[in-house]
Amino acid sequence: MSNSTHQPRSKWMVVISLTLCALLAVAGEWSQFHFIYGITFSLTSIFVLLALRLFGIWGGLLTAGAAFLAGGASMEHPMFQALGMLEALIVGLLMLRYRGRLFMTDLCFWLFIGAPVVYFFYNQHYSGTGIDIKLIACLIAINGLFNALFAEIAHQYLPLSRWSGVSSIKQLPRSINQLLLHLSLGIVLVSFLLNMLVNSINSFKEVSYYVEDIALQATRTITKEWGASEVPYTIPSDRVSIRTLQFLIDRYTTDTYTFSLTDDQHRVVASNHHGLIGTHLDPFGEKTFQPITDYLYFSSNYNSFSRLKPYTWQDEQFLFQSKLGNGTGQIIITFPLEYYQKYLFGKYFTHIFYLIGFGLVAAFVSLLINRSFARSLKRLAVVTTNLPLKLKHNNALELPASSTVEIHSLIMNIKHMSSSLLYLFRESQSNNERLEMQAQLLQQSEERLHQLAYYDMLTGLPNRHQFTRHFQELIAMNSGAGSRLKVGVLFADINRFKQINDTLGHAFGDKLLQLAGERFQAIACKSCDVFRLGGDEFVFVVRYQQEEDLSRHAEAVLDCFVEPFIIDGMPLFLTVSIGISAYPRDGEDMDTIVRNADIAMYNAKEEGDGCYRFFKPNLLPLIAEKMRLENGLYKALQENQFSLHYQPKISAASGELCGIEALIRWKHPELGLVPPDKFIPLAEESGFILEIDRWVFREACRQNKAWQDAGLKKISVSVNISARHFYQGNLKEMILSELKATGLEPHYVSLEITEGVFMRNIDQVIDTILYLRNLGIQISIDDFGTGYSSLNQLQRLPISDVKLDRSFIQGITSDDKKSSIVRAIIELVHSMNMKVVAEGVETEGESRFCKELKCDELQGYLFSRPLPAAELEALLVQPKNVS
Structure with a gap:
């Protein structure tokens, strides 16, 4: 598009530039410099040669034709127009054939064609007239060479090609030798032109003053010898006076000029040329005279001095006129210019010799400078x-x-x-050998980079970039196929992987991902490709015919997790949740399909570990609700949307209130009361659980201290602490800061932690717990029996009590195996001087059974649901036996 718009503009620029060049050539033809004896100096060929150099031979010929037609219209001799056209043609052809420089090509033209043609022309017309034809030919040739030199200078040192639109290429660097030659010759030629112009005028004035002096001297001599102090007032009428006057004229004049006395009728009375006597002589009636002084005139066949031509000066003459005092006649003396030709041409030859001499000197100086300066630089550039x-x-x-x-x-x-x-x-x-070795390594690295660009570095499976490209190719194939291709996306996520990373470390998690990738790769087939998107997220792309094919692939993925993963000798039982979406049924593009599969996967997680679910449009509101909860957590803490409920702990022996557990509640302004099992996992994933735990700890301590200050029963308050505090947060500083802020004594605080805390950096965790225990804070293991701890590890843990998970309590009265496990745990915990708390007690039978097993404390809906602070306050005022 840019080329099509640029070319017309360049074409118009070329046309405009060529027209301007032709107009300048015409102006040069009409404005010539005229020297003495009719010799002219024209600048026309500067623009003709520039047009020839810029626009080629046809552009030069068009410019020459326009200029020389204008010269012909001004009565210029046709020979000059023909010679100018011949110069443009010959120089153009030579440059086109040999690609030489403009000045040197034009020099060849004038040496071998131009100057001989001029000499032949003038020799035919002015042979034997006294005109120095060789001088005329030399001057015209010098005029042509002057124009050629300055045309070459203008083309070399001005960006004319770019200005005229002929070429957009920047000019090439110029030679110093050429620059010096142009500079020296240009100075010589310009000096010659100015010297010619000035000296031509001075030479003409010198001759005219000489002629006037001769005329005045002859007039005074004849007048004096005639016996009068001045010119007589009347023309002599008698023959004696006329003979006397004629005698004096013949005696004191020469044949080089004509001395005549005429009457008022312009009739010659006396003259040194006797043939004129009696004839009519009125020079002003025959020719046009230019006044030089008060007495002297110069004849011209043209209206101005500048229009004098060489062929007219051969017949030109000076005219001296002195009128008689009474106006009855006049003295007329004419001096033919031919007697002064040699003198004037001698002047011109002197200038030409100066030009040749200065040109040789300039060339010699240029040669010296080139030898001492440019030549050294040129050799240096070559070397x-x-x-x-x-x-x-x-x-x-x-x-x-x-x-x-x-x-x-x-x-x-x-x-x-x-x-x-x-x-x-x-x-x-x-270093070459090392570089060659590194080149080989780089080649291997390039291959490795290509591998990394499309494959996961940890598992070796195709990565997200490869998945995107593969899926886009399937969509492109579908758009060009006759029947619509069915593609299913299975989005698989390893359950509890984040917990494994947090507790067992990232190295352990990486090994798990590698093993999982191997199992996934083993079940892949021709119609099923597996990719790792990142983290524990894997995607299967299945080309299927029936929906049952997707279910079969999903079940195969679930089955590959049946066997435990053995990592560092530790068996690990895991499950995977799968979400399925189909193209084009569930979306027309990749992003929509992947998003819908992700939504279905979260739905599978909510319904239970180790299952798969297909995407359904009604799942979108559930995901939107989850995102709303995630986005609202920070705002909930800032706007005090959280509150604490307290669930009592009952002593199994006395039935009295012996402690309370602080449980967080969230009252969402739009969704209402949000259960903790909905937003706590989201807070764990985002890391916002650290701020929530800090707020819960501070609020629980503040409320307990307020109850104590009000004179109510002093009991311990239990607060759940996330495992993240032991790895990411400053748990010690947080506990000390909030206890100091609320003023609650440490032994009225109990921290409930999960077993997963002890699975990573156990020595660091034990040191932290020992520090807290030394402060007086109680430590309790919550949901014991559901994590990774073994009973043998209890002896290393500096804890005060163990809370049995509600899954052990439910149905304990009818399940002998469960009751035996609980009995063994209680006996082992008691043997290590720890208390046992049974949570989730909902029936009298479960309460009675726990008491028989000698549980220390009971907690559950049988005794009380979690209560707001105002309702729990009544239990602290009037403690009672609720067993």
Whole structure:
């Protein structure tokens, strides 16, 4: 598009530039410089040659034709127009054939064609007239060479090609030798032109003053000899007076000029040319005269001095006129110009000799400068061409010598630089072998990078980028196929993987991902490809016919997790949740399909571990609700949307209230009361659980201290603490800061932690718990029996009590195995001087059974649901036996 708009503009620029060049040539033809004896100096061919150089031979001929037609219209001799056209044609053809320089090509034209043609023309017309034809030919040739030189200078040093639209290429660098030659010749020719112009005017004035002096001297002599102090007032009428006057004229005049006395009727009375006596002589009636002084005139066949032509000056003459005092006649003296031709042409020859001499001197000076300056630089440029390559091959450098200080300094700098480069090359040569080895390593790295670009580094499975490209190819195949292709996306997520990473460490998690990737790769087939998107997220792309095919693939993925993963000798039983979406049924693009599969996977997680679910549109509100909860957690803490409920703990022995557990509640302004099992996992994933735990701990301590200050029963309050505090948070500083802020004594606080805390950096965790125990804070293991701990590890744990998970309590009265496990746990815990708390007690039978097993404390809906602070306060005022 840009080329199509640029070309017309360049075409118009070329047309405008060519037209301007032709107009300048016409102006040059109409505005010529005129020297003495009718010799002219024209600038026309400057623009003709420029047009020839810029626009080619046809552009030059068009410009020449326009200029010389204008010259013909101004009565210029046709020979000059023909010669100008011939110059444009011959120079154009020579440059087109040999691609020479403009000045040298034009020099050849004038030496072999132009000057001989001029000489032949003038010899045919003015042979034997006294006109120096060789001088005329030389001057016209010098005029042509002057124009050629300045046309070449203008083309070389001005961006005419770019201005005219002929070319957009920047001009090439110029030679110093050429620059010096142009400068010297240009100065000589311009000086010659100015000298010619000034001296032509001075020479003409010199001759005219000489002529006037001769005329005045002859007039005074004849008048004086006639016996009068001045010109007589009347023309002599008698024959004696006329003979006397004629005698004096013949005696004191010469044949080189005509001395005549005429009456008021312009009839010659007396003259040194006797043939004129009695004839009518009125010079002003025959020719046009230009006044030079008060008495002297110069004849011309044209209206102005500048229009004089060479062929008219042969017949031109000076006219001296002195009128008689009474107006009855006049003295007329005419001086033919032919007697002064040699003198005037001698002047011109002198100037030409000066030009030749100065030209030779300029060429000699240019040669000297070129030898001492440009020649050295040229040799230096030749020697330093491909300098690094020459030094690399140890080629000898023959640097030139120069007597110029600057060039000598430059040569020495290059010499030192060459030495430095040679040293660097030798140094680099020792590294070539290493570089070659590194090149091989780089080639291997490129292959590795290609592998990393499309494959997961940890598992070796295709990565997200490969998945995107693969899925887009399937969509493209579907758009061009006759029948619509069915593609299913199975989004698989390993359950509890984040908990494993937090508790067992990332190295353990990486090994798990590698093993999982191997199992996934084993079940992949021709119609099923597996990819790892990141973390514990894997995607299967299945090309299927029936929906049962997707179910079969999903069940295969679930089955590969039946066997435990053995990592560092530890068996690990895990499950995977799968979400399924189908293209094009559940979306027309990849992002929609993956998002819907992700939504279905979260739905599978909510319904239970180890299952798969298909995407259904009604799942979108559930995901939207989850996102609303995630986005509202921070706002809930800022706007005090959280509150604490307290669930009592009952002593199994006395039935009295012996403690309370602080449980957080969230009253969402739009969704209402949000259960903890909905937002606590979201807080764990986002890391916001640290701020929530801090707020719960501070609020529980503040409320307990307020009850104590009100004189109510002093009991311990239990607060659940996330495992993240032991790895990411500053648990010690947080506990000390909030206890100091609320003023609650440490032994009225109990921290409930899960077993997973002890599975990572156990020594660091034990040190932290020991520090808290030394403060007086109680430590309890919550949901004991559901995590990774073994009973043997209890002896290492500095804890005060163990809370049995409600899954052990429910149905304990009818399940002998469960009751035996609970009995063994209680006996082992008691043997290590720890208390046992049974949570989730909902029936009298479960309460009675726990008491028989000697549980220390009971907690559950049988005794009380979690209560707001105001309702729990009544239990602290009137403690009672609720067993």
